[in-house]
């Protein structure tokens with residue numbers, strides 16, 4: 001069985017390339033399901049219920065989030081009704097949403113989970129302990145796919161090694177830059193430090209280059225709009241055995257529109 005995980009979908013260029021291509025990509029890759037990080041889907045920050053439904057209609061089975069989870073103010077009142085959406089499970093107790101959920105498809109089911117890192121990011125609870133708690137709540141007979149939304153490569157690698165053998169895959173998101181370290185860890189967990197980005201690639205991680213560069217040059221605050229132009233879809237294909245819940249292969253995926 002194969003499953004495709006996609007890096008952060010950014011703004012309307014990210015939504016458009018998904019809408020136009022994901023069905024065909026699913027066919028070509030022969031994947032049984034798709035999980036996508038959609039924390040930047042709505043205008044570059046956050047998600048809405050309407051967009052989540054649109055993504056499911058485009059062939060995304062499960063949606064993860066990150067530090068931009070609450071970017072759209074109506075979303076806090078919507079997230080609990082969205083059965084295909086998770087937010088980092090180590091957000092402080094009392095906030096809406098869940099850190100893991102089950103997707104039940106006609107022939108098989110899987111768990112998808114979301115955790116956020118703490119290095120160079122705003123404060124959340126310990127991702128390691130939150131993941132342990134979530135594992136103790138989950139059914140033990142389903143494959144588990146974890147999106148570890150984090151900035152620091154060291155935190156991502158340590159987390160994946162710590163949970164090696166306990167989950168089917170740990171993949172990173174948040175940096176919007178795809179890494180080349182896809183590997184199967186000794187315990188059978190597929191790992192990749194970062195899936196990359198689904199969005200406009202003539203950009204600074206999805207944002208218009210001009211104001212971002214101006215900020216670096218002058219330190220002056222600017223509004224960072226989502227860039228326009230050709231887009232990319234980036235992620236990884238994970239091959240696994242649903243009965244053992246172990247991964248056997250992980251390969252990088254990238255589809256890029258021409259310039």
Ligand SMILES: [Fe+2]
Nearest residue numbers: 008039040174
């Ligand atoms: Fe992001």
Ligand SMILES: [Fe+2]
Nearest residue numbers: 066067068174
């Ligand atoms: Fe993020």
